[in-house]
Amino acid sequence: MSEQVLLYLKKNRSYFLKRLFKFLEIPSISTDSDYKEDMEKAADFIVTYLQEIGFDSAEKQSTNNHPLVYGEYNSAGKDAPTVLFYGHYDVQPADPMELWHSDPFQPEIRDGRLYARGASDDKGQVFMHLAVFEAFLKTEGKLPVNVKVCIEGEEEIGSENLYNILQEYREQFTADFAVISDSGMVAKNQPTILYGLKGFTGLEITVKGPDHDLHSGMYGGAIRNPIMALSHILSSMKNEEEFITVDGFYDGVEPLSIEERKMMAAVPSEDYAKSSGVNQTVSEKGYTPVEHTMGRPTFEVNGIFGGYQGEGTKTIIPSSATAKITCRLVPGQDPEIVQQLLEDHIYKVAPSGVEVHVEKEKLSAKAYKVEPDHPLIKKAAEAYTKAFQAETVYVRMGGSIPVVEWIESIYGIPIVLLGFGTPEDRLHAPNESFPLDSFDKGMETIVYYWNSVGN
Amino acid sequence: MSEQVLLYLKKNRSYFLKRLFKFLEIPSISTDSDYKEDMEKAADFIVTYLQEIGFDSAEKQSTNNHPLVYGEYNSAGKDAPTVLFYGHYDVQPADPMELWHSDPFQPEIRDGRLYARGASDDKGQVFMHLAVFEAFLKTEGKLPVNVKVCIEGEEEIGSENLYNILQEYREQFTADFAVISDSGMVAKNQPTILYGLKGFTGLEITVKGPDHDLHSGMYGGAIRNPIMALSHILSSMKNEEEFITVDGFYDGVEPLSIEERKMMAAVPSEDYAKSSGVNQTVSEKGYTPVEHTMGRPTFEVNGIFGGYQGEGTKTIIPSSATAKITCRLVPGQDPEIVQQLLEDHIYKVAPSGVEVHVEKEKLSAKAYKVEPDHPLIKKAAEAYTKAFQAETVYVRMGGSIPVVEWIESIYGIPIVLLGFGTPEDRLHAPNESFPLDSFDKGMETIVYYWNSVGN
Numbered sequence: 044m045s046e047q048v049l050l051y052l053k054k055n056r057s058y059f060l061k062r063l064f065k066f067l068e069i070p071s072i073s074t075d076s077d078y079k080e081d082m083e084k085a086a087d088f089i090v091t092y093l094q095e096i097g098f099d100s101a102e103k104q105s106t107n108n109h110p111l112v113y114g115e116y117n118s119a120g121k122d123a124p125t126v127l128f129y130g131h132y133d134v135q136p137a138d139p140m141e142l143w144h145s146d147p148f149q150p151e152i153r154d155g156r157l158y159a160r161g162a163s164d165d166k167g168q169v170f171m172h173l174a175v176f177e178a179f180l181k182t183e184g185k186l187p188v189n190v191k192v193c194i195e196g197e198e199e200i201g202s203e204n205l206y207n208i209l210q211e212y213r214e215q216f217t218a219d220f221a222v223i224s225d226s227g228m229v230a231k232n233q234p235t236i237l238y239g240l241k242g243f244t245g246l247e248i249t250v251k252g253p254d255h256d257l258h259s260g261m262y263g264g265a266i267r268n269p270i271m272a273l274s275h276i277l278s279s280m281k282n283e284e285e286f287i288t289v290d291g292f293y294d295g296v297e298p299l300s301i302e303e304r305k306m307m308a309a310v311p312s313e314d315y316a317k318s319s320g321v322n323q324t325v326s327e328k329g330y331t332p333v334e335h336t337m338g339r340p341t342f343e344v345n346g347i348f349g350g351y352q353g354e355g356t357k358t359i360i361p362s363s364a365t366a367k368i369t370c371r372l373v374p375g376q377d378p379e380i381v382q383q384l385l386e387d388h389i390y391k392v393a394p395s396g397v398e399v400h401v402e403k404e405k406l407s408a409k410a411y412k413v414e415p416d417h418p419l420i421k422k423a424a425e426a427y428t429k430a431f432q433a434e435t436v437y438v439r440m441g442g443s444i445p446v447v448e449w450i451e452s453i454y455g456i457p458i459v460l461l462g463f464g465t466p467e468d469r470l471h472a473p474n475e476s477f478p479l480d481s482f483d484k485g486m487e488t489i490v491y492y493w494n495s496v497g498n
Numbered sequence: 499m500s501e502q503v504l505l506y507l508k509k510n511r512s513y514f515l516k517r518l519f520k521f522l523e524i525p526s527i528s529t530d531s532d533y534k535e536d537m538e539k540a541a542d543f544i545v546t547y548l549q550e551i552g553f554d555s556a557e558k559q560s561t562n563n564h565p566l567v568y569g570e571y572n573s574a575g576k577d578a579p580t581v582l583f584y585g586h587y588d589v590q591p592a593d594p595m596e597l598w599h600s601d602p603f604q605p606e607i608r609d610g611r612l613y614a615r616g617a618s619d620d621k622g623q624v625f626m627h628l629a630v631f632e633a634f635l636k637t638e639g640k641l642p643v644n645v646k647v648c649i650e651g652e653e654e655i656g657s658e659n660l661y662n663i664l665q666e667y668r669e670q671f672t673a674d675f676a677v678i679s680d681s682g683m684v685a686k687n688q689p690t691i692l693y694g695l696k697g698f699t700g701l702e703i704t705v706k707g708p709d710h711d712l713h714s715g716m717y718g719g720a721i722r723n724p725i726m727a728l729s730h731i732l733s734s735m736k737n738e739e740e741f742i743t744v745d746g747f748y749d750g751v752e753p754l755s756i757e758e759r760k761m762m763a764a765v766p767s768e769d770y771a772k773s774s775g776v777n778q779t780v781s782e783k784g785y786t787p788v789e790h791t792m793g794r795p796t797f798e799v800n801g802i803f804g805g806y807q808g809e810g811t812k813t814i815i816p817s818s819a820t821a822k823i824t825c826r827l828v829p830g831q832d833p834e835i836v837q838q839l840l841e842d843h844i845y846k847v848a849p850s851g852v853e854v855h856v857e858k859e860k861l862s863a864k865a866y867k868v869e870p871d872h873p874l875i876k877k878a879a880e881a882y883t884k885a886f887q888a889e890t891v892y893v894r895m896g897g898s899i900p901v902v903e904w905i906e907s908i909y910g911i912p913i914v915l916l917g918f919g920t921p922e923d924r925l926h927a928p929n930e931s932f933p934l935d936s937f938d939k940g941m942e943t944i945v946y947y948w949n950s951v952g953n
Binding site for chain 2: 074075076135136138139142200201227241243245252253254255256257258259260261262263264265266267268270271273274275277278281283285315319320321322323324325326327330332333334335336337339341343344345346347348349350351352353354355356357358359360361364365366367369371394395396397398404440441442443466469470471472473474
C-alpha cells in the first residue's frame with residue numbers, strides 16, 4: 044500500500060529538490076536580528092506548503108520573537124492516532140563565511156551531497172516530511188495519521204518561547220505521540236534509534252578591566268589584564284584531563300552501567316579524529332571518547348574575544364574580554380542547578396582588579412532517556428530497516444533537543460526521534476551538507492512509518 | 499635671544515594649529531595595509547614642510563614597507579653640534595571606533611585638549627619640532643644646531659626596517675647626540691627626564707584544533723577545545739600574583755636599588771586606578787604598581803579571539819583560537835632570549851589533541867638606561883624648568899622605544915628624551931588627545947634647548 048506514494052516521490056524528485064532549494068535559500072538565522080524578515084519568509088514557506096497540499100489548517104502563530112508554524116490534518120479518521128510533528132526552520136549563523144566552498148544560501152549539489160546551511164539541521168529534514176505529506180495526499184487522498192505540525196523558529200537560540208507555548212496551549216498540542224526528525228544516524232545508511240539525549244545549559248562571562256584600552260608600557264604592571272583574568276577563570280573550570288573542576292558539577296550524574304558501556308563500544312561509531320581533522324582524540328580520564336560523547340557531561344568554550352584582533356601588534360591592556368560557554372548534561376543533572384554552580388564558581392575564582400559579569404543563558408534543558416522497547420520505537424526501527432536495508436542500532440547522543448524534554452514533561456507522551464543526518468553533515472559549521480541518498484531513503488522510512496503506525 | 503622665536507610661535511598659533519590638523523587628518527595607520535597611500539601622504543607632509551622652511555634637503559627614502567622621511571639642515575656652522583632628531587609619523591589603529599567621541603581623524607578641540615589619533619603619539623610632538631624649526635628660520639634665519647631629521651613610519655609596528663637602515667647608512671645618520679620627543683611627563687606641567695625605558699618582545703600563539711567548527715553535542719567529549727587549551731597555556735605563563743611563571747624569565751634582571759625605589763616612591767605619580775577606571779591596582783608581589791610599571795618586566799595578552807563572537811549562542815567546538823602577547827623588559831634581559839623562553843614554555847605546556855603554532859614578533863628591543871647627570875640631559879632639564887616653571891624630575895618608564903636602544907648600540911651617542919605627553923593622553927586608545935597648553939610650553943622648551951645646546 045506504500046507503492047503509489049513512493050512512486051510519486053520518485054517521479055517528482057527534481058520538483059521536490061527545486062522546492063527544497065527555495066526553502067534553503069532563505070537565510071533564516073534566528074540568533075541575528077538582521078534576519079528577522081527572512082525568518083518570516085521561511086515560516087511562510089511552510090504555511091503555504093501545508094495549505095497547498097490540503098492540510099485542514101496552517102498558520103503562523105506569533106511569539107515574543109520568531110513565529111511558530113502550526114498546522115493540523117484531522118482527516119485520517121477517529122481511529123487513527125494523532126501525531127505531533129516537531130521541527131525547526133531556523134538555522135545557525137553561516138560564519139566564518141570564507142570557509143564555505145559555495146554560498147551557504149545558494150544550495151549546490153556536489154558528489155551526491157546537497158550543500159547549504161540547514162540542509163541537514165533542520166530544514167532539509169523538515170522538508171522530507173512535507174514532501175511525504177504531499178505524496179500521500181496527492182496519491183491516496185489522505186494521510187494514515189492525524190497530524191499536528193509544530194515547526195519553530197528558535198531552536199538554535201534555545202527555543203526561547205516554545206516552552207511557554209507548549210505549557211499554555213496544552214489542548215492545541217495534545218497528541219498520542221511525537222515525531223521529531225532533527226538528529227542523525229551513527230553512520231551513513233546505518234539506521235539509528237536515539238534513546239537518549241543530553242541536557243543543556245550555558246552562560247557568558249565578561250571580564251571588565253580598565254574603562255579604555257591602556258598603553259601596555261604606561262600601565263603594564265599596575266592593572267589586571269582582563270584576558271589573563273578570563274584565562275585563569277576558564278582554566279579553573281576544566282583541567283587538562285577533560286575533568287570539569289567546578290564544585291558539585293558531577294553531583295547526581297547517573298553512572299554508565301557495564302551493559303551500556305558494552306553497547307556503546309559495539310556501536311559502529313565514527314572516527315572522531317578523522318572526521319574532525321585532529322591528530323588525536325581526548326576524553327575524560329576513565330572514559331572512551333564514545334562514552335564521554337554519549338554518556339558523560341561536557342563543558343565547552345564556544346567563543347572568546349577581547350582586545351586587538353587585527354593584523355600585526357597593538358601593545359595594549361584591553362578593557363574587557365568575553366567568553367561564551369555551554370555545557371551538555373546527562374540524566375541526573377538539573378540544568379539550573381548546574382548553571383548556578385558554574386556562576387558561583389566564576390565569582391569565587393574571579394581575580395581582584397577586574398569586574399566579572401555572568402550572563403546566564405535563559406533556557407536550558409534536562410537530559411532525556413526513553414525505553415528502547417516501546418512499540419512506537421520498535422515500529423520506527425522496522426521502518427528504518429526496511430528503507431535502508433540494514434539492522435537498526437540503539438544509541439544515546441551528545442546533542443540536546445530541549446523540546447524533547449519539554450514534550451515529555453508536559454504531555455507525558457512517547458517521542459520518536461526519526462533522524463536521518465550523517466556524521467559528515469558538518470552541522471553548525473561551514474559546508475553543512477546532507478546526502479541525497481539519505482533524502483530518498485529517509486522519505487521512504489517516513490512513508491513506511493506512517494503506514495505502520497496508522498494501522 | 500629666544501624672544502623673537504617665541505613671539506613668532508605665539509603670533510602664528512592658529513596657523514600652526516591648522517597645519518597640525520592637516521597632518522592629523524591623514525590616517526597613517528602603519529599596521530594595516532589598507533592605509534598604504536595615507537602613509538605616503540603623511541611622509542609627504544613632513545618633506546614638504548622641511549622644504550618650505552628652508553632645510554638643505556628633505557626627501558622620502560623608500561624601505562621594504564613605509565618610507566622614512568630624511569632631511570638635513572647644515573647651516574648652523576661648523577662649531578655648532580649636529581643633532582639627530584627622531585620621531586614617527588605612523589599611528590596606532592583607531593578601533594574600537596564606536597568609543598571615540600569625535601572622529602579620530604577629524605581633530606577637535608574640547609576643554610583645552612586636541613583630540614585626534616596621533617595628537618600625542620607621535621605626530622603632535624613631531625609637529626612641535628617642525629614649528630620650532632620654522633620659527634627659528636623665519637625670525638633668525640638660521641637654527642642654533644645642525645639637524646638630521648629622521649621620521650619613520652613603522653614605530654607602531656616595531657620599526658621593522660629602521661634597524662637595518664641605521665646600521666647600513668652610518669654616515670648619513672652620524673650626529674653628536676639624538677633628541678626624541680615620543681614620551682611623556684609623569685603629570686601635566688611636571689617636567690620629566692626619562693632616564694630609563696623598557697625593552698620589548700612579543701609573539702602570537704595560535705591553537706589549531708579541528709579543521710572546522712564542530713557541533714558541541716556530536717563531538718563534545720572527544721575533541722580538545724582550542725580555546726580551553728589556549729587558556730591553559732596563557733594561565734601557565736603568569737599567575738594571579740602577577741608573577742611571570744616562565745622558566746628563566748627573570749634571569750639577569752637588574753634588581754631595583756633601595757635608592758631607586760626611594761626615587762620612584764617620591765615621583766608625583768598618577769593614580770593608575772583612577773585614570774584607568776578600575777577599582778584597584780595590582781602588581782607583582784613585593785613591588786608597588788609604580789615600581790612594577792617603571793622597573794620590573796611585564797607580560798600582557800593584547801588580544802584574543804576564537805570561535806563564535808556574535809550575538810547569542812553558537813554551540814560549537816571552535817577550530818582555532820589565537821592570542822597576541824607582548825612583554826616589556828628591563829635592563830639585564832635579552833629580548834631574543836626571553837622570546838625563546840616564552841616559545842619553549844608554550845610548546846612544553848601545549849596540551850595533546852591540538853596543534854600549537856608560535857609566531858615570533860620580528861623586531862624587539864633591549865631596555866635602555868642613561869646617566870641622569872650628562873650635560874646634555876642637565877640642559878634639557880633646565881629648558882623644561884624654564885618653560886614649565888617647575889622642577890624637573892627623573893624617572894624610568896614602562897614604555898619601549900626600540901630606536902633608543904639601536905641609536906645607543908650603533909652610534910654610542912647620548913639620547914635626550916624630550917617628551918611632552920601627559921598621563922591623560924590615552925595613547926593607543928580611543929579619544930587620544932594632547933593638551934594645547936603642553937603644545938605651547940613644549941615648543942618653548944624646545945626653543946630654549948636648541949639655544950642652550952647650540953652655544
